[in-house]
Amino acid sequence: MTLLxxxxxxxxxxxxxxxxxxxxxxxxxxxxxxLYYAMLASSWSLLVGYIGRISFAQAxxxxxxxxxxxxxxxxxxxxxxxxxxxxxxxxxxxxxxIGWLTLRLHGAYLGLTTIAFAEILRITVTAEHxxxxxxxxxxxxxxIEGAGPVTYxxxxxxxxxxxxxxxxALLHSRxxxxxxxxxxxxxxxxxxxxxxxxxxxxAFAASTAFAGFAGGLYAxxxxxxxxxxxSMQEMGYILAMAVIGGFSxxxxxAFGGVILQVLLEALREMGEWRLAVFGVIAILMLRFAxxxxxxxxxxxxxxxxx
Amino acid sequence: MQAQLDISNLSKNFGGLQALKGIxxxxxxxxxxxxxxxxxxxxxxxxxxxxxxxxxxxxAVTLEGRKIDGLSPSTLARLGIGRSFQMTKxxxxxxxxxxxxxxxxxxxxxxxxxAEDKARGxxxxxxxxxxxxxxxxxxxxxxAKLLEFGRVMMLDPKIVLxxxxxxxxxxxxKRFMYEKITEWNDAGATIILISHDMGSIFGLCRRVVxxxxxxxxxxxxxxxxxxxxxxxxxYLGDHHAA
Ligand SMILES: Nc1ncnc2c1ncn2[C@@H]1O[C@H](COP(=O)(O)OP(=O)(O)OP(=O)(O)O)[C@@H](O)[C@H]1O
Ligand SMILES: [Mg+2]
Numbered sequence: 006m007t008l009l010x011x012x013x014x015x016x017x018x019x020x021x022x023x024x025x026x027x028x029x030x031x032x033x034x035x036x037x038x039x040l041y042y043a044m045l046a047s048s049w050s051l052l053v054g055y056i057g058r059i060s061f062a063q064a065x066x067x068x069x070x071x072x073x074x075x076x077x078x079x080x081x082x083x084x085x086x087x088x089x090x091x092x093x094x095x096x097x098x099x100x101x102x103i104g105w106l107t108l109r110l111h112g113a114y115l116g117l118t119t120i121a122f123a124e125i126l127r128i129t130v131t132a133e134h135x136x137x138x139x140x141x142x143x144x145x146x147x148x149i150e151g152a153g154p155v156t157y158x159x160x161x162x163x164x165x166x167x168x169x170x171x172x173x174a175l176l177h178s179r180x181x182x183x184x185x186x187x188x189x190x191x192x193x194x195x196x197x198x199x200x201x202x203x204x205x206x207x208a209f210a211a212s213t214a215f216a217g218f219a220g221g222l223y224a225x226x227x228x229x230x231x232x233x234x235x236s237m238q239e240m241g242y243i244l245a246m247a248v249i250g251g252f253s254x255x256x257x258x259a260f261g262g263v264i265l266q267v268l269l270e271a272l273r274e275m276g277e278w279r280l281a282v283f284g285v286i287a288i289l290m291l292r293f294a295x296x297x298x299x300x301x302x303x304x305x306x307x308x309x310x311x
Numbered sequence: 312m313q314a315q316l317d318i319s320n321l322s323k324n325f326g327g328l329q330a331l332k333g334i335x336x337x338x339x340x341x342x343x344x345x346x347x348x349x350x351x352x353x354x355x356x357x358x359x360x361x362x363x364x365x366x367x368x369x370x371a372v373t374l375e376g377r378k379i380d381g382l383s384p385s386t387l388a389r390l391g392i393g394r395s396f397q398m399t400k401x402x403x404x405x406x407x408x409x410x411x412x413x414x415x416x417x418x419x420x421x422x423x424x425x426a427e428d429k430a431r432g433x434x435x436x437x438x439x440x441x442x443x444x445x446x447x448x449x450x451x452x453x454x455a456k457l458l459e460f461g462r463v464m465m466l467d468p469k470i471v472l473x474x475x476x477x478x479x480x481x482x483x484x485k486r487f488m489y490e491k492i493t494e495w496n497d498a499g500a501t502i503i504l505i506s507h508d509m510g511s512i513f514g515l516c517r518r519v520v521x522x523x524x525x526x527x528x529x530x531x532x533x534x535x536x537x538x539x540x541x542x543x544x545x546y547l548g549d550h551h552a553a
Contacts, residue, residue, distance in 0.1 A: 179416040179423065186402050186413045192364060193400030197414030197462060198388035 008306050009299065013256060020162055024155045032270075033158045039266030040161035041223045043259040044168050046246040048215035050258035051172050053247070055181065056208040057188030059116045061240050062103060063216050065123035068235030070096040070217025071224035072130055072137060075145050080136075085148060089221040096217020097210045099126075104209025108202055120237070127235040140231055148225035157226050164222055165259060168215055172255045175211065184208055238280060242269075245283040249290055251297025260299060313376060315340040315501055316361070316470060321370035323356050323525075330356040332525040333370060340469075343492070343502045345512035345533070348522035349545055354505045355397055357522070358472045361503075362394050363387045374470075389417070393468025397475045397505070399455040403448035407439055410447050410458055414465045426465075433461045436487060453479030460488060470501045477508050489515060513537065521545065 006014075024033060049063045074092035077083045083091065099122075107118050130137050137143055149156060175181055183204045186194040195201045224230045233239070242265070250261015265283065272279050294301040314337035323331040330353045338344060346354050359365040361372055363384040372379050379387060388394075402410050411430035415421055434440050437457045442450065450458060460476055473492075477485050492515060496502050506512050512519060512533075519536040521529040523545040529536045536542055 179412075182405075182409060182413060182416060185405055185409075189402035189404055190400040192384065193396070193402065194413065195384035196362065196388055196394050196396070196400070198385055198417040198466065199413060200383075200385050200417075202383065202385075 007303070009303050013260065013299075016260070017166065024158060030154045032267075033154045035267060035270045036263065037154070037158045037161045037226065038223075039263035040158075040165040041219055041226075041262075042243065042246055042266050043165045043262035044219035045216055045243045046250060046252075046262035047165075047169050047172060047255040047259040048212050048219070049243055050247045050252035050255050051176070051215065052208055052212035054253040054255070054258070055176060055188060056184040056205065058104075058107075058205065058208065059112070060103070060119040060209070060212070061116055061237070061244075062100075062119040062123040062126075062213070063243050064237075064239035065126045065235040066096045066100060066213040066216035067220030067223065067239075068130065068230070068232065069099055069126060069213075070220035071230050071234065072143070073217070074221035075143055075224050075230065076136065078146065079143075085146070085225065089218065089225075092221035093214050093217045096220070097214030100213025100216075101206055101210035103213070104206035105202075107209075108205055123235065123237070123240065127232050130235065131232040137232070140233070142229045142231040145224045145228045145230060147228055148222065161222065161226070164218070168218065169255055169259050172211075172215065176255065180204065180207075241280055241284065245280075245287040247297075248287040249283070249297055251300035253296050253300055257297050257299035261297060264298075314338055314373075315375055317371075317373040318357075318361070319371050319373075321357075321360065321372065322368045323353070323360060323365060324368045329525050331360075331367075334522075334525070334527050336520065336527065336530070338470075338501050338503070340501055341496065341499050342518060343496045343516050344504065345516035345519040346503055346505045346522065347507075347509070347512055347519060347542075348528075351524075352522040352545075353525045354522055355474055358394065358474055358503070358505065361387075362392060362472060385417075388414075388466065388468075391469035392472065393463040393466040393470070394472035395456070395459040395463055395474055395476050399452075399459050401447040401450065401455050401458050404446055406444050407434065407447055407450070407458060408443040411461055411465055414462055430461075430465060433464050436491075437461050438484060451479065453481060453484075456480050457484060457488075460491075464491065468495075468500065470503075471495055472503050474505045475507065476504070477506060477511055485511070 045063055045067055052058050052060055070092035073095040074088045077088040077091045078085065103119060103122050107115050110118055131139050148160065183194065183199050186199065187201055187204060191201050246261040246265045247258040249265060250259065251257030269279055275282065290297060316338040318334060318336040320333045320335060321331055322329065322333045348354050356365065360367050363382050367380060374390065408430055411434060412426050415426035415429060416423065431440065431443065434443055439454065439457060447458060456476055456478055457480060463471060476488060480488065492502055504512065504516060516533060518531065519533050520527060521536060521542045528541045528545055529539045
């Protein structure tokens with residue numbers, strides 16, 4: 006294990022004991038939201054960092070997972086777990102569709118197309134107010150009746166850890182190798198018999214399924230969802246989190262999510278300026294430390310070993 | 312006997328440019344064919360169509376009696392067409408070993424351990440063992456060519472398309488590539504070799520096809536082609552009717 010891996014593992018252990026050492030509820034709440042963003046930032050980096058496809062639909066996919074989970078509960082009377090699964094499946098299928106429809110698009114064209122998909126979805130949810138209550142927001146039953154902040158915190162911690170571990174398992178399998186080969190050179194990968202079309206579509210689906218899961222959990226935690234969770238501003242936060250943590254690694258991106266959410270809360274007085282500040286930081290990171298804080302640390306620590 | 316790979320009236324246009332002008336060619340199983348021609352004569356374009364990277368503008372390609380027009384490169388690779396690229400397409404941020412594994416692992420029947428053992432064996436022959444765990448971005452041009460050749464070796468293809476595989480490769484390793492090409496061929500594989508390295512072409516191939524401006528201007532045994540005035544003209548002439 007490298008030094009950085011040890012540090013990150015220690016942080017996870019620290020996170021697990023936080024509620025026991027008397028951290029105020031307010032900060033537990035903040036960290037719980039941070040863990041939601043950790044899942045989103047890491048699921049985004051699963052796509053962008055490994056297979057090299059860009060998407061600005063991650064917040065929208067979280068929203069899709071959330072609305073499907075909530076509505077299957079309200080309209081069809083499904084229990085929480087099946088409705089969460091429905092959200093995951095819906096987001097995964099939508100991602101598969103985006104992935105398949107954008108197979109031949111790259112760079113700016115791909116990015117713009119995913120923005121279009123995200124906005125169509127957000128506008129649809131806003132407009133269908135008989136079903137979704139539009140921008141007034143939809144009341145959501147709690148994940149567990151009567152559960153307190155500590156319970157939610159642990160559920161989100163477990164969900165984030167398990168999500169990231171599942172992503173790592175996928176990425177360390179041969180499928181992860183195919184993803185990275187496709188990122189490096191599509192024709193070269195195809196020449197070796199790897200079904201590039203299939204894996205490009207499935208990478209989208211995997212990434213959005215995790216986002217849908219995060220969204221469903223989030224809905225049942227905050228218990229009121231609005232279409233703003235699908236906005237480009239939310240997407241901006243996710244992007245900044247992944248970039249600042251380091252989107253070439255799902256673990257780094259996850260930590261970026263938690264750290265930035267904590268900073269967002271700590272800098273509350275700055276209001277809307279925070280997004281601008283994080284945007285600038287993200288741009289500077291891309292220029293000077295493209296692998297993010299943790300990617301930068303990784304190379305620094307490696308160099309010291311030698 | 313039915314040809315293994317049959318190309319009939321194949322044409323390819325890029326805008327107004329006719330890169331291939333309706334060519335007919337067939338290859339029997341187990342042939343070792345050199346494909347030569349001046350820069351821009353259409354050699355790579357032909358390989359790209361056989362491999363499924365480009366759609367033909369007209370004509371047909373048939374593999375063992377089956378039309379393969381419209382099949383994807385990955386499908387064709389799984390049907391046994393392996394290729395290397397003139398401009399190498401190594402996966403720069405993957406290690407040399409990982410580069411080797413991609414093709415082997417595309418076969419789900421093969422375990423990672425088996426694939427790795429096979430890859431290490433090939434890397435050893437290519438004198439790349441020392442670099443197995445380095446990123447492919449650290450390879451020299453010649454080493455990248457060798458790595459690509461190694462990736463093709465991992466596939467055990469029945470048709471091997473090689474586009475300038477020797478560029479920058481050390482003579483000793485070039486000899487290894489010759490041996491491997493001959494060995495593939497002896498085992499029944501069909502080889503189409505593009506090279507500007509005439510020593511390699513005439514040393515290895517029993518048939519040489521010459522392209523010029525998208526047309527086949529010569530096709531025959533090396534001795535005949537070497538002395539064909541049209542071939543000499545194509546290579547040496549500084550003018551050519553458009
Ligand atoms: N993707 C493309 N788009 C436009 N024109 C192309 C494309 N690929 C090839 N061409 C053109 O087609 C013609 C044949 O090119 P090709 O690459 O097949 O030649 P070649 O025989 O492989 O040459 P070389 O020996 O230089 O590799 C050239 O005029 C080239 O400019
Ligand atoms: Mg060429």
